[in-house]
Every structure is written in structure tokens, then in C-alpha cells.
Amino acid sequence: MDDYQPLIDSALAVGALLLTAFIANFIAKKIMLRVIHKIAKRSKSTWDDDLIAQKVFDRLSHIAPALIIYLLSSAFIKDNEVIVAVLNRLSYAYIAIVAAAVVDAFLSFAVVRAKKSPALADKPVNSWVQVVKIMVWLFTVIVIIATLLDKSPWALLGGLGALTAVLMLVFKDSIMGLVASIQISALNLVRVGDWVEIPKYGTDGDVIEISLNTIRVQNWDKTISSVPTYALISDGFKNWRGMSESGGRRIKRAVRIDLNSIGFLSDSDFESLTKVQALAPYLSSRKSEINEWNTQQDVSSASNINGRRLTNVGTFRAYLRSWLAANPAVHEDMTFLVRQLPSDEFGLPIEIYIFSKEQRWVQYEGIMADIFDHIFAVLPEFNLRAFQRPAGADFNTHRAL
Secondary structure (H helix, E strand, C coil): CCCCCHHHHHHHHHHHHHHHHHHHHHHHHHHHHHHHHHHHHHHCCCCCHHHCCCCCCHHHHHHHHHHHHHHHHHHHHCHHHHHHHHHHHHHHHHHHHHHHHHHHHHHHHHHHHHHHHCCCCCHHHHHHHHHHHHHHHHHHHHHHHHHCCCCHHHHHHHHHHHHHHHHHCCCCCHHHHHHHHHHHHHHHCCCCCCCCEHHHHHEEEEEEEECCCCEEEEEEEEEEEEEEEEEEHHHHCEEEEHHHHHHHHHEEEEEEEHHHHHHEHHHHHHHCCCCCCCHHHHHHHHHHHHHHHHHCCCCCCCCCCCCCEEEEHHHHHHHHHHHHHCCCCCCCCCCCEEEECEEECCCEEEEEEEEECCCCCCHHHHHHHHHHHHHHHHHHHHCCCCCCCCHHHHHHHHCCC
């Protein structure tokens, strides 16, 4: 027994040290943590609640048993320097892990607070913090290895130069994401809440999160798409923020006119259309101008194709300009255009290129529908027909005739 007495003494000392560390852990977790939680709940501020939500204090409590072992190992174990050295190295490595975990949680707390700040809410703070977290854990791993090998961490850091190529390969996506995040932030390309379209990835919706490696977008069908951050720089995308900030939303749509329905205005058509308030000033001034020109040029009235004549499609365009200009939903300070596009086998397109004052999707669609409902309804007043491909009912009508 005398031969095993030093070993038994060391085992008892280690057991006592571990028991002390267990007691310290119990005090830190069961008593101190509860006190901190109660204080945080009673306070009116919210930052302490965020610290608890990110488990900063919970992770910090893990350091208590490690400190007991590191500080008291030499006091409990006096005759075995090898065991003391091993315990010190292990406890120091554990302290490094706990410290890194605490820093990680605190950085997460910083992200939460940044999202609540109006100045930082639309910035990719999460991307920057993820880079810092990677650096913290890399440095922690180096410190742990240096501690266990009893080497200087700076010597190990100096030796990482040979591993640079390997590290760049392993963290290729993170490095590319970091560079893209810096560009996105510096150029203010994307913010949380922006409506973006990324055709290559079939993404169309609002940005809900910008991280180091991915950008999460909630599509309009409520699905979530994750797109590599660097894809926005390399592949391109469309950001609708400019539309949101402009105060208007574009309406660009055409109605196709049947070419067979286009012709000159007859006298009866002219008299009928002068009763339309939106057209009366235009028709009066236009008729005077045309009559004056025809008189000066001594144009014969024997045929309508002599000289200048009003057409139903030209008058229709004039009506649309006047009617849309009076529409309170149309933005008067932005591009306002009613134009004729090249005709093709589907008729003559008359395109409406205007901006709505309303940007919200439902209201915008309602305004656009109301405009084209009216356009289709007034076409017969100008003896115009909208073009559409003939269907079965059209052929049946033709046979009946």
C-alpha cells in the first residue's frame, strides 16, 4: 500500500478538485444565472433580454469550473507536477473554447441589436459578423493546439503561410461571399426588405436575410430561395427598390387593333365624338388646322385620300392621352406615353406607357385593369375592333352568316 500511496493521494486530490469545480459550476448555473435572469426580467431595458436570449451568460457560466481547476490544481495536487501540468493545459484549452463561445454569442447579440437600429437594419451586418466568428474560432483552434503542444500560438500562426492555399480552397465560398458582401454594402446594391429578381435561380420576392454565403429571398408564392451572395455580383439581378423610392410604378401594356377596322372619320363619326368631353377641344383645334392646310394646298374633296383627314385610330390615341391625363391614379410627373408600335400579323399595337401613383401590388393591378377595361369598352365608339385569334365560336358565327 505504501507503494500506491502517492497515486492514491493524487487521485483523492484530483477528486477533491473536480468536486470543487462541480460545486463552482452548480453555483454559477443554478444560483448566479437565476439571479441574472430575474434582474433582466425586472429591468425595463431590452438589451439585457437580448443577452439572455443569445445565451451569453449561460456560456459564460461554463468558465467557472475551468477557472477552479486552472487556479487551484497546484494547491490540491502538490506532489505530482505532471498531473498539474496536464490539468492546467486541459483547463486552459477549455477556457479558450468557452471564451470563443462567449464571443460568438456576444456577436450574435450584436447582430440582433443592429437589426433593431434604423441605421443598420438594412446593412449586411450578419455577413460581417460571420467573418469575425470564423476568425475567432480559427484563432481559438490555434491557441488550443499550441496549449496542448506547449508551443507559442504565434509560432503556429507563422507556420500557416504554407497552408494558405489549402485554407483558401476550403473557405472559397466564404471568401467570395465576404468580397461580395463588401461590394454589396459599399455600393448599396441590396438591403433587407428589397424586392429582387434573380432569373438564373428563379427567384422573385423580398430579401429577408443577407449572410456571408447566402441571401435568403421569400418569393411571392411564400417559398424561400437561398442564393449565393457572390451570384448577385457575378450573374446580375434586378432590384425594384428604385421603383419603390420613385413614388410610381410602370404600366406598360398594349391593346392590339384589328387593321381592318382602321379608317377615316366620317362626318357622323366626327359629330358623335365631339360630344365626348375629353375629345371636344382636340377635335375642334385639329379640324381647324386640317381645314386650313387643305385650303392652302387647294386639296380636292372628291376623295378622302386627298389631303389630310382625321382617322379613328389617331383620334382614339388622342382620346386616351386626354382621358389618362385626367385620371387621378396616373402619375403626371413621370413618363406619359400613348404610342403606336409596328403592326404585325396580330394587328396594330397601341401601347400605354405610364406610371401609376399606387405601388402596392393589389391596388396597382386594380388600377391597370380599370384602365384597360375602359379602353376595350370604348373601342366601338371609334369603330375600332380589338384583334384576337379566331376560336370555335367565331367560325360557327361565320358559318351561320
